[in-house]
Structure formats: structure tokens, C-alpha cells
Amino acid sequence: MSKVEFNKETGPREVFCGLTSIVWLHRRMPDAFFLVVGSRTCAHLIQSAAGVMIFAEPRFGTAILEEKDLAGLADAHEELDRVVNDLIARRPEIKTLFLVGSCPSEVIKLDLATVAEKLNKRFLGQVRFVNYSGSGIETTFTQGEDGALKALIPLMESSDEEKLLLVGTLANNVEDRFRKIFRNLGISNIESFPPRQSTELPKIGKNTKVLLTQPYLSDTVRDLKHRGCEIISAPFPLGIEGSTEWFLAAAKAFKISELKVHEIISPLINRAKLALESHKEILKGKRLFLLPESQLEISLARFLHNECEMDLIEVGTPYLNKDLMKEEINLLPNNTKIVEGQHVEKQLDRVRESNPDLVVCGMGLANPLEAEGISTKWSIEMVFSPIHGIDQAADLAGLFSKPLKRNQILTSKTLVTH
């Protein structure tokens, strides 16, 4: 392991809670509905994070707790029953209903597992009920997906069939590309989790080889291991390097020769390198500060340093699973400063002191930093954009070069006309 400096920080944090992941999860599974059992704050959070609402009726909502629900839990359970009945009557096409716990529902100890169990019996064969917590007292941002996936594992049937299981939400087009490449490598049995239809859950067992696409799935990985799955240790498929290592690790698990991998992905690498050039020109030597939010920070730092030649000032992460991130950390340059957790005020002091060229941060902090003359990139964009894989390496770099390029345009002193 390279000499990486690990730090922990506690204090006030400025991050989203796990409920936010509903925004991309509900799009991945168009036959699922996410019902948060929470407060008006929860409803307001999701709609604010999702930005402007463009659909007629979203597949997520909040059962907002009211005073009378707090008075007696028995009544709250009944009320939730009523809400669920109404919802299913209104949206008969829903196949899976996620009951999502929130901070208030956790604090009053509303037992969503029991509720889900009862509902499962009543709606047997029609709708499946799954519960997990997206509460901010337990989860940060992407950890919501970890909770949702973990909750689905008990529903997955067992099978000893050999297969490659890609775990973590991917953009559909990226997933298609990956499948094609794996097929070309000679891996034919490929499934994804979460699947595109909530009812088409992959079967798992001792011959399931799990390849993670996202770094924030600690709990899901643990439960998949318990079900006998083999976890392929690899960096994450961000950038050329990460994706190459990721393909190589998968190939190794399926006893496919390295040569074959290189043969298939070399043309992809060559054209990706070409596409990366113009971004690298802008990013090279620029100093980067990553604030914690998505848990993608370490992989992004590795990509932006190793392939785009940026200098890393600080790499924040809300939570660090050293075991899961082992391969990534190995690829980081020496003396990389990783900070787990946050004291947002102290961290912003360090941002100002270190005078970075680019800060990756949440939406609440971006404009205030821009107003101080510091270019920023929203971390939420990483979970909404197709950034995985070799073919997307230049697009990923583009997310970071664009603010710098824009800054250059807006601050250039003379108007050059050709």
C-alpha cells in the first residue's frame, strides 16, 4: 500500500442523506415505487435534490408523519396501511414498493420491517414490499443505494450457475457497453444488480462472481458474501486505468488470459487516450480539493491524478471502507491526504488556505465558493452522469475541465478575435 495519509474528522457535516439516492434508483427500476416514511423535510429534500420536476407523477413520494401519528405507533401503522392501499390503487403498475425509513421514522422506532411483512402477505403475487433506511442519522447520500440493494438480497433466489454479476447502478448505455465487452471477452452469463426491472432479480450463489461498479456498497457486499458470492477485488471502472484493471480482474476470475483482454480493449484505450488529451491539457498541474459526499472521491482522485495529472490537495470521503477501497488506495500517489468524515467549517478553512484550482463539493457550497473565486464541480453530477468505463473517460474528465475552461474564458483580459 502506498504511503497514504489517513485522517478522521468529526463535526458539522454538509452532505445529503441516503434518501437522495432514490432520485437515481427509481429511474433504474421503472416498475418500483419508493415511499419514504418521514417528514415534510424528507419530501422537500428529495424534490430539491431532484431539481425541477418534469414528470406528471413521480415514482417516489413521502408519507408525511403528522402530530397524530407521533402520538401512537399503532395508529401510525394503520395510517401507513391506508397510504399504501391508496397508492397501490392509484399506481397498479407498481411491482415493488420500497418502504424507506427516515430520521424521524427511525427515532420513533416505526417498525417498517413488520409493516412490510404484513403488506407482503396481503398483496402476495401483486406487489412486493421491501424496507430499508435512507435516514440521515445512519446514511450519507450514496449509502441509500447500499441500503436498498441490501434489502433486495433476501429476495434473490439461489443458483450455482456461474455468472458475472455487476453490482451498483449504472447508466443503461454504459451497462450495455460493459456487457458487450464482457461478451467479447468470452463471459456470456452477465447480470446486473439492481436489474432494470425490480422483479427480475438475479439468482446468486457460490459461482456468482461479483464485480462492483460503485464504491459505496459495503453492506451489500457483506451480504452477497454471506450468500456465497465471490467478490472480485478490483479498482472501480472510472477512467482508463481503473476500467482496465477492472476488466482484467474480472477476466482473471473467469480464467481469461490478460492477452485476450488487452486485445479487446486496446483499441478502446487508444481512442480514449486521444479523447482525453484536450482535457488533460487543461487539468494538468491544477490543484484539486475533494469535499466528502458520494464516496466516489477516492476513485475520482486516482483518475484525475494518474490520468489527468492533477495535484491532489485533500481527498474527503464521508466514509472509508479500507478493505473495499484497497485496490484504489494502492493506485493513489504517495502522501495523498485522505480525510474521512467532516467538520465543514474547518474543511472550508483548509480549502481557502490551500487555494485550489478546483473543488468538488455539494450544491449548497458551490456558489459560495465560486463567489470567492474558486471553481467548483458538483459531486451530485457524478451519480447522474454516465461516467463509467473506458469510453466515458474523456466525458468524466470533461466534467472537471469544463469549469476550469469556463473560468479561463470569463477571466481572460483581452478579447481575442481570429
Add this chain to the structure above:
Amino acid sequence: MELTLWTYEGPPHVGAMRIASSMKDIHYVLHAPQGDTYADLLFTMIERRGQRPPVTYTTFQARDLGGDTAELVKKNIKEAVERFKPKTLLVGESCTAELIQDQPGALAKGMGFDMPIVNLELPAYSKKENWGASETFYQLTRTLLKEKVSYTEKISPLRWKELGRRPKVNIIGPSLLGFRCRDDVIEIQRILSEQGIDTNVVAPLGASPDDIERLIDAEINICLYPEIAEASCEWLKRNFGMEYTNSIPIGIKNTIEFINEVHKKLDLPLTNKKELENKSKLPWYSKSVDSNYLTGKRVFIFGDGTHAIAAAKIAKEELGFEVVGLGTYSREMARQVRATAKELNVEALITNNYLEVEDAMKKASPELVLGTQMERHSAKRLGIPCSVISTPMHVQDVPARYSPQMGWEGANVIFDDWVHPLMMGLEEHLIDMFKHDFEFVDGHQSHLGHTATNDKDTLYDDEKKEKDSKEGIIWTESGRAELIKVPFFVRGKVKTNTEKYAILRGIPEISDETLYDAKAYFS
């Protein structure tokens, strides 16, 4: 438990944040879990604020719950006070913290600080954002001024005469994330100053705690946004005798009424009465011949109470529209909105459910929708032009240019914003005239190429199929041919009415003649 897919208002602590962020030298310590920090982006993204809201979130976690969350609160308060050195501290809790009952306000008061501390108790499970803002501003005003009540004489609105200076007023209510507040304040100050009236304090927007203490230097209060200002204005009236205004200067008539009210309260002679009629272009633009086509345009209005009521009055009295729907999501303003709706002969819609609003909109088949950012989406889906008149808003509703809603310039802005989404007068006649030419594309909308004309026609086709089978009514060849000649923007209404008429009369097949019979029947 209430199923909510989208909410017009946030929780009450977001209202408190609106007050804290609007002001200077204030800090708000909010006992809340980390996810609640999302609220910062409302200010930094929608308002494009270059500063973080002055809020410290305690961001307690599950593991803290077993231990001492009260200590965590105190630690955060201490750090926030040391770092931000506020002149006044607001302390409160969000929905989750309310359940664990740490009483952060009481804790803060026991920490021995010199500065005034406002303990905010905002019931998160029964109240909403605007109430939270109103309560916060009220508690703040009360805390900063309550000691002066006993030794301050009742303030007469005529005091300026004794003091031998121009009258002074406070402008109360403008806040961040309010609709066009920044520009309204400039417009109202300009109008007051033209009338020889000085502005003493604008609050909360841009005010510091010192300014709040100076509120009583003015003779009267301008209650500009009652949703937020009324509770404080009422308290100032009760305790200091300060009178406050009731009229909201949105639209020409309302602005004139407002100026009259202020003059009357201050006993200041109004010398430029005639001049006021010509301060805005709206009356002339509305009178000009091109605006003839505005007559009777069907308009559907939904928003916060203040803006919805004002919009209804302008629509009817100043633009000659027909108001076919009026509603609000502010329960606090339900009574006033109902009264206005009654005058207009429509039923008021009081709801926080946007799907109900969309249904009502569909049924009213308006030609223009005035609403919040959500009604803009609904109207877009239905292919109806829309202008946003109220919060909640989107970043595009915070324009870079000066665009108030209030006063003379506000009336100009309203004329442009409401009329431009519609087709212009002469153009409408020309389109009607040429629509049977082969070059003409059905649904042509002149400069409004972006509206969902095609969607509307699809919608209409779908509806037709559905209706045909459901009601058993058949449109004959001639009936269809006649229907297609009706301008597309009223076609839906004509179709519904004709079918209604057919059912009423037991006519199984609709011909061109049925259409004309129906037209005569309903006119």
C-alpha cells in the same frame, strides 16, 4: 399521515432559514441531522447566493442518540458563536430533533452569552415554511424589542408632524426565496420617496438586529407580504401602537389604493392623484386596440394567497380576462382567497396537492395559467401558456433584470409576462383567417413555437377516443370537419361543450349542426 409527491412549502425551519439568511449579523444553530443541510442549496442554487446561509447544523447521528446529544448541541453553539460572532443567535430544531427533545434554545440560554438568543419552537409535524418564517421574524422582533415596550410611548402615525420631518415607514416582510422581493422593495421605496415618505427599515431582507431595534423610529409599518409580516406588524401595533397597511401594491388599482392608504394613515395630503394613473404603461397597453383580443381570455390562477388574490384582481379588472379558477396552497390565507373567489363566481381551490390543481386546471380549460413553478410544468403538459406569479420558484424565476411585481414597474412587468405567452392581437386574427390555406400548419402559434401544440392535439385525440367509447357518442364526418375548423386553443372546450349538449339532448351522433346548436345553447 399524508401522501405527498411534491410539496409547495418546505418545513417550518426552512422558513426560519429564510429569515436568518435574509438578515445580517444573525446566526442560526439548527439541531438537525446531516441530510437537512440540503436546505442550503435552496439559497445558493435557486437564489444563486454567493454566501452560505448563516446556519450551523448539529448533524447528529444515530450513534449520538445513545449518548449526550445535548452536549453536541452546546459544542456546536459554542463553535458557531466563536466563529461567526453573531449579534443575535437563533436556536431551533428540525423535525427529527423535535422528537428527541434536547431543547436547544434553553441550552443556549444557559451558556452565558451576552447576545440576545431567540428560542425557536416551530412544530414540524403541523406547520410549514411560511408559518415558520412568520413565527421566526415575530419571535426575533419580540425578543429584540420587548424591553422597550414599557418605556416607549404609543407611536402616533402623525408623529412626523410633531418632529418636523418627513414621515418614516418600515417595509416589513421581504425575504429570500420570496417572489421578486428584492425588486419589489426597490420599487416601493421609490414610490414612497416620490410621495415624500422615507423608509426607516426594510426587514428582514438586508436588516441587522440593530435595524430591528430601530423599527420603532418609524410612524407606520408597510405590511408588504402578510404571510411573513402580519404577525410581527400586529405585535408592533399591539405593543407600540404602530399602525400597518393592509393593501398590497400589486397592479395599478392596488398600488393606487396602497398609496391612498399610506397617505391616509399618515395624514399626508395626496397631491398627485391624477398623475398616478399614468405612472405605469399597463392601463394604456390594456386599453390599446391590440389588447382587444385579451377580452374574456380564460385564466386559471394558483399560488400563495397574496399573489393569487392580486393576480385575480388584475386579471379581471385591469386586463379584462375571465378568471376561471382561483386557489392557494396557503391554508393561512384560505379565508381571503375564498372571499375573492366568491366575488369572481368561482370555487376556491385550497390544497397542497399539485395533482388536484392540475385536475382543476384541466377542467377549467383556461387559455392562460398563472401559478407557481409546478403549475408551469402542469400547464406545459397540457399545452397551455403559463406565467409564474408566486413561490415556490425555480432558478429561472429569479431573473437577472429588474422585474418587480409591485408598483408601477411591477404592473409593466406583469403586463409583459402575462400577455407575451398569449398570441398577439392582430396576429391571432391573421392566423384564424389563413388557417385553411395549404401552407398553414395546424396549431401554428406565431412566436410561440415552443408550446406543446402537438401534445395538445394528441391529448385531444386520446381524449376523443376515450370519450367516444365511454359515452357512446359518435362524431360524424361533418361534425369532425367542423370541429377541426375551430381554433385549436378553444377546440377542447368546444368539443366538451358539444358532447355535454349531445348527452343533455340525447343526441347519439354529433353533426356540424349539433355543434352549432351547442354553440348557441351555451352562448
